[in-house]
Amino acid sequence: MKLVEIIPGLATSKDTLAGTLELAKAMNKITTESKDVPGFIANRVLMPYINEAVFVLQEVKISKDKKKKLKNVFQCVFFVLNISIPFSFFSFF
Secondary structure, three states, X not given: OOEEEXXXXXXXXXXXXXXXXXXXXXXXXXXXXXXXXXXXXXXXXXXXXXXXXXHHHHHOOXXXXXXXXXXXXXXXXXXXXXXXXXXXXXXXX
């Protein structure tokens, strides 16, 4: 994954933060700093969309053929976004 989210703690020194940023840069990573909050930035943005998609599938009556197509769409989206999703996620389709 290209993005590295850096979350300095209350006791993190400026030298430690600078060293971490330098290491990430040497590894050819893109960095972002954030406060210590529940969830990573990408997950906090992505999860509401995934949850809503799952709710739609649960609430709407969809034929098995369409569910198979949606399953393939989900797998493609997760692949493109480089997200690791447990195989069991797709078992309800």
